[in-house]
Amino acid sequence: MPVTPAALAHAEDLADFVAASPSSYHAAEEVARRLEDAGFIRLAEDDAWPPQPGGRFVIVRDGAAIGWVVPADATATTPVHVLGAHTDSPGFKLKPQPTTGSKGWLQAAVEVYGGPLLNSWLDRELQLAGRLALADGRVVLAATGPMLRLPQLAIHLDRTANNGLTLDKQTDTQPVWGVGDPTEENILAELAATADVDPAEIRGYDVVVADTARGAVFGKDDAFFASGRLDDLASVHAGVVALIEAASSALPVIPMLAAFDHEELGSNSRSGAAGPILEDVLERIYESLGADGAQRRQAYAASWCLSSDVGHSVHPNYAYKHDPVVQPLLGSGPILKINANQRYATDAVGAAAWSAWCESAGVGSQEFVSNNAVPCGSTIGPITATRLGIRTVDVGIPILSMHSARELAGVSDLHDLSRVARAFFAG
Structure with a gap:
């Protein structure tokens, strides 16, 4: 119906x-x-x-x-x-010292929050969002929009992936957000820019990773809503x-x-x-x-x-x-x-x-x-x-x-x- x-x-x-x-x-x-x-x-x-x-x-x-x-x-x-x-x-939360990376990639250091289905976060456009506590006592909200991704290893490099993919919560869940030298970049600066604040003024933060895809109605007779x-x-x-x-x-x-x-x-x-x-x-x-x-x-x-x-x-x-x-x-x-x-x-x-x-x-x-x-x-x-x-x-x-x-x-x-x-x- x-x-x-x-x-x-x-x-x-x-x-x-x-x-x-x-x-x-x-x-x-x-x-x-x-x-x-x-x-x-x-x-x-x-x-x-x-x-x-x-x-x-x-x-x-x-x-x-x-x-x-x-x-x-x-x-x-x-x-x-x-x-x-x-x-x-459920999802991921930004860790202290969050700017990391290797082999020319910039990555975000995140911690698992709650009990997410880890595999479902692969190959999606993700954002950082949360609150920033500033040196002057203000607390502001910030959200980057699409910025990060957890890229899955190609099947050519893991022929057993379809037989049972298991992700390590530490090594396999750190999303990429750019290319460059992590010692010269600051992911908090990217977040601060969206709230028009100086990253040097950030004294604390509670920031999570969130999917950016908009909710959608679909299916026979418009029965389904995914979000x-x-x-x-x-x-x-x-x-x-x-x-x-x-x-x-x-x-x-x-x-x-x-x-x-x-x-x-x-x-x-x-x-x-x-x-x-x-x-x-x-x-x-x-x-x-x-x-x-x-x-x-x-x-x-x-x-x-x-x-x-x-x-x-x-x-x-x-x-x-x-x-x-x-x-x-x-x-x-x-x-x-x-x-x-x-x-x-x-x-x-x-x-x-x-x-x-x-x-x-x-x-x-x-x-x-x-x-x-x-x-x-x-x-x-x-x-x-x-x-x-x-x-x-x-x-x-x-x-x-x-x-x-x-x-x-x-x-x-x-x-x-x-x-x-x-x-x-x-x-």
């Missing part, structure tokens, strides 16, 4: 969002920019915050962003509905769209998008889900509403978190890797993630609530569970549930090529996830 014009428009907007978000820091700023354009007020954490009722707000902490709407009639016990997602993606960083910018984007739509409605809850950083590393950072950022924001909101500790806990007890992250669609060539019965299919709706060992936070009550939100949005849903013999990943869901005690449901969209430099989603699923998020924000 052909996808709807609204779903196609959503996919094109997602392509714009991903292109503007080559690093988690860029993604957080893009969330804030879009929300500010929609009338949200950006707050600084080291300032006093204005009264919350009737307001729309957003904060950025490093590579994380949180946006929320406080209804004009909100009270000390008004529940919060949080859609949690993450801004980072880098769908894990998890697809969820962040769905949440931004839904929050903007919800902001103009009368709401019985406080809708909130929490886009965390460092999920691919376990979320243990000041901007990760295991850190204090969400709790910090919630405390300040409820303080503004006059809540004491007991009232805040009362509000949490009536609150919900949707932990939204991508999951696995059944793969036609590797169906044996999936559960033999529960096999969600790309393009057939968002997924409800379930795991007996609490790698996902979904329980029976959460499953019923998810069903109600999907029904309200007019969206079909699928279930996901892992094959018993294949270890299950995890999400921010159990972390958020553990830290705050808020009831949490793990959901997402099914994709193929997870952790590849370029992942594959269903156009209709992307739009449907945002529709369910809108119903969730509506309370």
Whole structure:
């Protein structure tokens, strides 16, 4: 069945969002920019915050962003509905002393970030992107555009490559970016030039490697959408769209998008889900509403978190890797993630609530569970549930090529996830 014009428009907007978000820091700023354009007020954490009722707000902490709407009639016990997602993606991060090379080639010294499919990064036009901390105290964003490449060894020089290619994480993953003498060149100068800053003023940097190819719709009936960083910018984007739509409605809850950083590393950072950022924001909101500790806990007890992250669609060539019965299919709706060992936070009550939100949005849903013999990943869901005690449901969209430099989603699923998020924000 052909996808709807609204779903196609959503996919094109997602392509714009991903292109503007080559690093988690860029993604957080893009969330804030879009929300500010929609009338949200950006707050600084080291300032006093204005009264919350009737307001729309957003904060950025490093590579994380949180946006929320406080209804004009909100009270000390008004529940919060949080859609949690993450801004980072697996790949590579620039090391100290990053300019290297040999045999006349200039190369970038990088470290593996998270768990990328290494082979998928070969023979692509790549960029450097992230933040630069300067001597005067400023922090600026920078992105080079297409600049680097991990060239694969020709099959003439490795006749066994098609029998099983294995890349060494140190020796085989240092991309080329030019020809010359590495003692006379500085890759940070190339990055600094894109931000119009003096490279001599750089005192620190958090810079990753990102694929530069734009997201694209393709396939029979325009069913497919391929892009880098769908894990998890697809969820962040769905949440931004839904929050903007919800902001103009009368709401019985406080809708909130929490886009965390460092999920691919376990979320243990000041901007990760295991850190204090969400709790910090919630405390300040409820303080503004006059809540004491007991009232805040009362509000949490009536609150919900949707932990939204991508999951696995059944793969036609590797169906044996999936559960033999529960096999969600790309393009057939968002997924409800379930795991007996609490790698996902979904329980029976959460499953019923998810069903109600999907029904309200007019969206079909699928279930996901892992094959018993294949270890299950995890999400921010159990972390958020553990830290705050808020009831949490793990959901997402099914994709193929997870952790590849370029992942594959269903156009209709992307739009449907945002529709369910809108119903969730509506309370």
